[in-house]
Amino acid sequence: MFTLSYSQKLTVGFLLAVSMVAAIGGAFFWNHLTLAKAKSSEENTREIMLKLESISSNIKDSEILAIRYAGTVGGSFREVFGKSLYTTEIKIVELRILTRENPKQQERVRKLESLVHLLGDSALTVVPVNSPFWEKILGILEEMKVAEKALFQERAAIFQTRIDIGQIIILIFSIFNLFLLTALFRILKKESERRLNAEKSLSDQNNLLESILNNMADGVFAIDKEERIFLCNARILELVGSIPVLQEDWRIWIRKCGFTIAKVDSSDGTNLEDSLVVIQEFFKRESSRFSMHAVKPGPEESILEVNVRLLKDRLGDPIGRVVLVTEVTDRFLKERQIKELNLRLEKNLKKAENANRELEAFSYSVSHDLRSPIRGIDGFTKILVEDYSEVLDAEGNRLLGVIMKNTKVMGQLIDDLLEFYRISKNDPKLDPVDMNRLVRDCIVSLELNRPAFAHDVHIAELSPAYGDSPMIKQVLMNLISNAFKYSSKKNDAMVEIGGSVGDGENTYYVRDNGAGFDHQYAHKLFKIFQRLHSPDEFEGTGIGLAIVEKIVSRHGGRVWAEGEKNKGATFYFTLPSEV
Known part of the structure; x- marks a missing residue:
């Protein structure tokens, strides 16, 4: 959970207050727009109703005119009747404009226009006294009045709901604004107490950090941009023999320490002479590590490892460097001994x-x-x-x-x-190997060469591996032929071949229920010329399993065996599943 500073809290409170004022103003504006829209909708409905009444009045006048001229012929009726219908058609056009946002009313207007046109066409031949168009026209007009009244009531309800919601929003925002002002007052009241507590806590933390710094096993000092020391710990005194003066140039302090730097070993293994000049170059880098062979006053030589890191502020701008000094004399001597032993070991290995x-x-x-x-x-x-x-x-x-x-x-x-x-001489290739195909080929070859063997062979689905296909086939051939051979004296001889997938390698096995072996002699199985059965029992040279071990080890795998005398044996080997 993050905490806000005092200024951040004030900024947030001010922004929230401004937001509340803006929200209240927005709610008032929304209410005003809603009222204006409601007023406009009311005026539109009123105009439509008046227009419908006017059209209805014109239609009735036209019908009365038709009754008055009933039974007469001549152009006088058509002229008067035509003027009346023309006036009605103009008002219908005005009605269409007023109802342009209502598709249903527009559809009724089109029907009304159609009926008025039909009525005018029929009047060209005879005075339409009992024409069915009058009732249809009046019916549509009445239908439009009812629909317009219902629409007006629906809009009025919606607008009233919106007005109520706007008032509720204004009320909620007003209450929240009051609550916010109260909270800001409490924050301002408590902030002074928190500042005092924070200053005390910061002082305690500084004391703790100073204690940790002075009890570190390594010496630490820091320099600013002008290469003046502004911080150090007590361990520096033990390592160097002198505590630096704060705000003093680190090079002056080094010269005052009373020891001579014999040489400097850089991180890339280069030995550098003229040490002080070289150290200055290291200090200019963003990150560097080197060891100093420092000759202290007296016969002893001290080896110090120095780590220099660029010191940055919170914005990432460099403000100096921090230097960590570690005593590594014992480690250096041991590393030297290890190097000498490694050289001897390499010579012996070559021999x-x-x-x-x-x-x-x-x-x-x-x-x-x-x-x-x-x-x-x-x-x-x-x-x-x-x-x-x-x-x-x-x-x-x-x-x-x-x-x-x-x-x-x-x-x-x-x-x-x-x-x-x-x-032993040939390096194996690393190509994808279809283990299922190799096993099938070995079984077919062995059964052709030794048809007298009767075995129940179970082969599980084997995952592919990477290796030298001819070499791996030799491994499988040796193991499967051994399984056939050592189980040949069993009436229910069984050979099982399977495997499992591991992390980066696959494990395969060949199992039989034959003569088996004494497990305490398992370590001899893969040695050349080592046999656990006499030639009179089972023929062989004692080299087949040594070949298996050699091939598997050259592929980076392992081979081992499990068995029990007269209860069969299982031989395992691993191969890489990826390059």
Whole structure:
């Protein structure tokens, strides 16, 4: 709720009083206009009534004239009768002018004119003694009289209501004006008491602000346009060692403080020498922040952070500057330590990155170079099986089968390793991905390659994501094939694929009711070569889930698993829903 000043209250009261006087005058004027309009309406009605009586008299005279000339022929009747009708027609025209604002009366006037014309036309052949036009004309005239009287009464009632309303308004405004004058008198009476209370309250507030200012952890001083100090707090003494003299130039005070400014660090990180000149430049800006390395008398160096802001009055005009001085020596030393630690960390990270790159190159080279001997072993073993199986005994054939099986596993392991390092090198694209289409493609591919698997697959509607479509398809293929594999020994094998929408990312999952895993070993699932089941139970190389984790992490997502032994497992991963 806002409060008005004394002058504002007087202005408002004066304007309200003037408004009331104007309103009363307006109400009087409105009443005067209403009376004038009522008078005009009354005069118009009176003229119309007189005109109707005159026309009615003329019609009756014409009818009497027709009776008098009944049975005669000749032009004498038509001449006298025509003059009478002509006079009537002129008066009807005058009547039309008088009733121009009344559509209904205008319609009656037109009927009246039509009947008078018909009456004149019939008189050209015979004297209209018993003509039906007389009664119709008189009937219309009587109808117009009744309507005009009703209209007059209606207007009179309206005008009277308006006059009553105007008088009520005048009365209300007069009462309100009296109330307003009384209120203004009370305001003037109380204003002096309020001023005294306001002055006391202002004095208390000034004392409180001074106490707050002197108990601040930071030093504060303010300078005017002429760069003279007009305000400071007690903390300045502790930070600088000297209280400035009010109305003294701040540069003179700085020189008197007894310490030397070693250097100034600007907010953009630049170290500036010749400090006093530089500080003056900072003080000329509308807003600036810098730190001073001040060498006090003695061995200590103090680091002060200085914030300068332009000081403006209520109208936004500059009146000086306010300066906030903060002791930041401890923070500066800690920041220096942090910078040094960050530099060491960056060096160590570079070393680790170089080591990882060398390890990846070595692993890739080894994996790639192992392909040829493995293929040779596999090829020669197949030759032995095809050409010498009959020569070898059962144990020899079994050993050849073991060799072929292990070379196949080794070949798959090498392929998975190469895929893993390929994914590590390639940066994923961020394009819209239709997750529903990718899931359907994976299901079709897996069912074609392993038709013996009988699974009940439930696929929910999946929201689209952003990422590298081939990489994400690899994630889905690995997870769904694992779900098929680890639930293959169940009679009622079930695989469920679904997801949910989150804030900036979508979560997807693949769930099965197969072998599951012991949850305490869940942290090993996504490590390379880590398996929780033996190869005799389920085939695999232990790299598929590591590939899943690598792809998802390179998309900025997360991957985790939940499961229980012999009760199935659920694998979750997240992908960005927007770029």
